[in-house]
Amino acid sequence: MSVPVRAWARVLDNRPAARDTHWIELDCPAIAGAARPGQFVMLGTGVQDLAAPFLPRPFSIGTRTADGRLGFLLRVFGDGTRRLAEMGPPESMLVLGPLGRPFRMSGDRPLLCLAGGVGLAPFLFAGAQARLEGLELRIVYGERSGESVFDPDLIRRITGVEPDLRTEDGTVGRRGLVLDHLDLQDAPQLLACGPDPMLRACVDLAARRGLPLQVSVEEHMGCGVGTCQGCVVRSADGEWIKSCTEGPVFDAEELSWQT
Numbered sequence: 001m002s003v004p005v006r007a008w009a010r011v012l013d014n015r016p017a018a019r020d021t022h023w024i025e026l027d028c029p030a031i032a033g034a035a036r037p038g039q040f041v042m043l044g045t046g047v048q049d050l051a052a053p054f055l056p057r058p059f060s061i062g063t064r065t066a067d068g069r070l071g072f073l074l075r076v077f078g079d080g081t082r083r084l085a086e087m088g089p090p091e092s093m094l095v096l097g098p099l100g101r102p103f104r105m106s107g108d109r110p111l112l113c114l115a116g117g118v119g120l121a122p123f124l125f126a127g128a129q130a131r132l133e134g135l136e137l138r139i140v141y142g143e144r145s146g147e148s149v150f151d152p153d154l155i156r157r158i159t160g161v162e163p164d165l166r167t168e169d170g171t172v173g174r175r176g177l178v179l180d181h182l183d184l185q186d187a188p189q190l191l192a193c194g195p196d197p198m199l200r201a202c203v204d205l206a207a208r209r210g211l212p213l214q215v216s217v218e219e220h221m222g223c224g225v226g227t228c229q230g231c232v233v234r235s236a237d238g239e240w241i242k243s244c245t246e247g248p249v250f251d252a253e254e255l256s257w258q259t
């Protein structure tokens with residue numbers, strides 16, 4: 001795994017991408033070249049700005065380009081994401097990455113990406129990488145409502161894949177949850193990223209159908225590099241493990257899913 005780099009990165013673009021959601025591009029060749037799908041970076045404003053977010057926040061790498069651009073899907077939840085969402089050219093963000101364990105992507109079985117909300121971000125990168133490597137990949141992507149759906153044209157352009165959309169209120173795509181109406185006939189390997197209840201449902205589904213499942217967990221993170229202990233999850237054998245360094249991607253059976 002490559003050594004993480006800390007760098008100031010110019011904001012090249014920041015545009016609204018859905019309700020409370022921004023597509024942000026940074027100029028960061030030092031990190032773009034080394035990144036793998038499923039890895040993340042810590043994004044912050046550095047210590048010259050003592051207003052929130054004083055601590056950086058973790059974001060999945062959504063895209064990277066040959067000329068060193070990184071793309072992020074950023075949804076506003078609290079003060080930290082609000083501040084980052086306000087930044088634009090010519091400002092710079094302090095970026096640390098690439099961090100964490102990526103998805104294992106092999107051609108053994110087709111890849112089926114299950115994305116809830118901004119859990120879509122790592123699958124943009126995974127889709128682009130699968131296209132490069134000639135791997136078969138599908139994306140099922142769900143949101144509560146159509147106004148939160150990230151532009152399907154952009155998903156198509158980045159990944160070459162037509163996303164299978166779901167919304168809970170049926171305003172875009174099929175009405176329902178990500179795991180409703182799933183086609184599993186090709187016995188895929190499942191990759192999942194989204195809210196905890198969705199990940200738990202994925203674990204049940206994978207166990208019932210005997211399918212391999214990797215999950216990307218989204219714990220709160222203070223440092224991203226294994227020092228603050230802010231991101232621990234319970235392993236299957238009862239140990240607390242750090243999701244920033246041991247994850248964020250885990251085989252489902254590595255973790256405890258007891259409530």
Ligand SMILES: Cc1cc2nc3c(=O)[nH]c(=O)nc-3n(C[C@H](O)[C@H](O)[C@H](O)COP(=O)(O)OP(=O)(O)OC[C@H]3O[C@@H](n4cnc5c(N)ncnc54)[C@H](O)[C@@H]3O)c2cc1C
Binds near residue numbers: 040058074078
């Ligand atoms: C590996 C990883 C990858 C991520 N990738 C993305 C991404 O690509 N795009 C994106 O928009 N977000 C992503 N996130 C989530 C993002 O980091 C959080 O939304 C952000 O840290 C919240 O910061 P804040 O200061 O705005 O909110 P805070 O003020 O810290 O919190 C606001 C509210 O959101 C809740 N909250 C904060 N963080 C989380 C969390 N991780 N899980 C559940 N609830 C939370 C808090 O409990 C609180 O209610 C990722 C998180 C991880 C760990």
Ligand code: FES
Binds near residue numbers: 226229231
């Ligand atoms: S985020 Fe600090 S130890 Fe994982």
